[in-house]
Amino acid sequence: MMKRTAWPIFGIILLGYPLIFSTPFQQRLGALVLLSAIGASAWNIVGGYAGLISVGHAVFFGCGAYGALASYKYLGLPPIGGLPIGVVVSIGIAAIVGVPTLRLSGHYFSMATIAVAELVRLVVSNIDWLGGAQGLSGPPVPRTPLDLSFISALPYYYLFLGVLTIVLAVTRQMERGRIGYYLRAIHDSERAARSLGAPVSRYKLYAYMMSAALTAVAGALYAVMFGFVDPESGLGILISVKMVMMAALGGAGLLLGPLMGAVILVPLEELSNSLLGGIAPGVTFMVYGAIIVVIARLQPAGLLRPILGALRERSDKVVRRPC
Amino acid sequence: MFSTLIQVIAGGLLLGAVYALFSSGLTLIWGMMNVINFAHGDFVMLGMYVAFVVWSVMGGGPAAAVPIAALALASLGVVCYFVLIRHIMRGPMLAQILGTFGLALLLRYSAFWYFGTSFRTLPETLVGGTLLIGPIRVESSRLLAGVVALIVTACLHLILTRTALGSRMLAVAEDATAAELMGIRPDRMQAIAWALAAAATGVAGALIANFFYVAPSVGETLAIVAFVTVSLGGFGSVPGALAAGLLIGIIESVSAYAIGAIYKDIVVYALFVLALWLRPVGLMGKA
Numbered sequence: 292m293m294k295r296t297a298w299p300i301f302g303i304i305l306l307g308y309p310l311i312f313s314t315p316f317q318q319r320l321g322a323l324v325l326l327s328a329i330g331a332s333a334w335n336i337v338g339g340y341a342g343l344i345s346v347g348h349a350v351f352f353g354c355g356a357y358g359a360l361a362s363y364k365y366l367g368l369p370p371i372g373g374l375p376i377g378v379v380v381s382i383g384i385a386a387i388v389g390v391p392t393l394r395l396s397g398h399y400f401s402m403a404t405i406a407v408a409e410l411v412r413l414v415v416s417n418i419d420w421l422g423g424a425q426g427l428s429g430p431p432v433p434r435t436p437l438d439l440s441f442i443s444a445l446p447y448y449y450l451f452l453g454v455l456t457i458v459l460a461v462t463r464q465m466e467r468g469r470i471g472y473y474l475r476a477i478h479d480s481e482r483a484a485r486s487l488g489a490p491v492s493r494y495k496l497y498a499y500m501m502s503a504a505l506t507a508v509a510g511a512l513y514a515v516m517f518g519f520v521d522p523e524s525g526l527g528i529l530i531s532v533k534m535v536m537m538a539a540l541g542g543a544g545l546l547l548g549p550l551m552g553a554v555i556l557v558p559l560e561e562l563s564n565s566l567l568g569g570i571a572p573g574v575t576f577m578v579y580g581a582i583i584v585v586i587a588r589l590q591p592a593g594l595l596r597p598i599l600g601a602l603r604e605r606s607d608k609v610v611r612r613p614c
Numbered sequence: 615m616f617s618t619l620i621q622v623i624a625g626g627l628l629l630g631a632v633y634a635l636f637s638s639g640l641t642l643i644w645g646m647m648n649v650i651n652f653a654h655g656d657f658v659m660l661g662m663y664v665a666f667v668v669w670s671v672m673g674g675g676p677a678a679a680v681p682i683a684a685l686a687l688a689s690l691g692v693v694c695y696f697v698l699i700r701h702i703m704r705g706p707m708l709a710q711i712l713g714t715f716g717l718a719l720l721l722r723y724s725a726f727w728y729f730g731t732s733f734r735t736l737p738e739t740l741v742g743g744t745l746l747i748g749p750i751r752v753e754s755s756r757l758l759a760g761v762v763a764l765i766v767t768a769c770l771h772l773i774l775t776r777t778a779l780g781s782r783m784l785a786v787a788e789d790a791t792a793a794e795l796m797g798i799r800p801d802r803m804q805a806i807a808w809a810l811a812a813a814a815t816g817v818a819g820a821l822i823a824n825f826f827y828v829a830p831s832v833g834e835t836l837a838i839v840a841f842v843t844v845s846l847g848g849f850g851s852v853p854g855a856l857a858a859g860l861l862i863g864i865i866e867s868v869s870a871y872a873i874g875a876i877y878k879d880i881v882v883y884a885l886f887v888l889a890l891w892l893r894p895v896g897l898m899g900k901a
Contacts, residue, residue, distance in 0.1 A: 392887070392891075403886075417880075535711055535712075573724075577727060579716075580721075584713055587698070587702055587710075591701070591702050591705030593708075
């Protein structure tokens, strides 16, 4: 999808960003973009490639975040040490939830995922040992470097960049492998895929579990950076919707679509918050909402697709030069 | 004990009727255009604010607020249809989520910006007092809401199934191209559907405002209730939305009474997931 030469340039931009834009605000912004991109890319596996629009991925994000902070609170581990716990729980929940809900088609699936996410949010709000409505906190002062508690956002930036690279590599591998073909076939027509003998249900569940695991990673990283999670910030419907919006805005089902969506949406939110937040609270999200509406209206398939199309057309022209 | 239970069920039925009303708007556009409207709860929120403004500006009660909210929201619905929905409805489902959620944010934060975050309530004297119907005590504001909601939902159903307009709308829902060849304008029918759906949310909002707090964020909660109601009832089915709304109202109030108010939503969502598992197309949906 992208020419070989484009990758190193792309990598250098991502590696160099926090060194060029080196104010704390810009570095923090960069880290937040990457963190959101991790979540949205994880969502993309099931939502973009397989076309199963989950609006309940906050459950898995919450598993990661709560896993990290609960294992600090009860086992004394550094929060990042709770990541495997969060991932395992997340995969378990995906398996339990996936079996009944993945049978549902289209909108029904989306609605069921919303309901499950709200269910989990409400249950967690009432569980005392998970902090109830108050939530959980991380170590107030870093005990060891492993607590990954930094004042600067720079270490987080590179940590998140590394994880995002892994997530994208996994996605790329999947895209090219058997499972990628199955998922796209399911997306195009589940019935056709099934009639041609594709093990549809099994692969949908695999994709769902993989997506859940990676989303939990995003949640754990969130908890490591912010050192805090409560039902709203870890399991709220906005978490799920933001993943969907980023992927949709950039281009769902494209490797770099979610990253592009994050590059647009996160700065939009943070900038308008810092510019307008003081003057007129509320206007921030009015602008944010209006811009999303305009993009959905003008580019319903996401912003990345037309760009890729234009690039492809140009390279086609070069190849098809008359001889 | 027994009379308390009847009391609780009656309360649930009245609440459920209002759920049914604003969900029937959602199910109408969902069934007709296959569009998920994430801004639906915020339409209801605006209807509530209309009732608040009608009261605070001219001291009017529901008799004034309901028609004004219906008209205001219907106009908003038509505007939204022509500016946004028409262009995204043929696109992928993700574009619909993106567009309507953007719209939701726009509406929610416009209200936030204009009215502030504080919770507002209408004075209880507006629709005052409680009534005794046999052994059951009901607040008259809830009774009014439930009864009007039932009537409006029934009218919506009759419009869809018994009038020429309804047949045209269903024809467009079935096959827009074929309908166009028969001389029906799909655009106009879909705009009317949006107007009707939005008017239903306006009426619901204006009614709910009499016994519920008004705040910009209230739409989010209501949207989830509407989603659950519509998918439980089956997309596109007004009777389904009615049955599901009443059912959810009863389950909510009975479980709030039996195991505690904080668990009522948990019970509703759990039963919803279970119901979808057992019957994947909702109670009255077509496969």
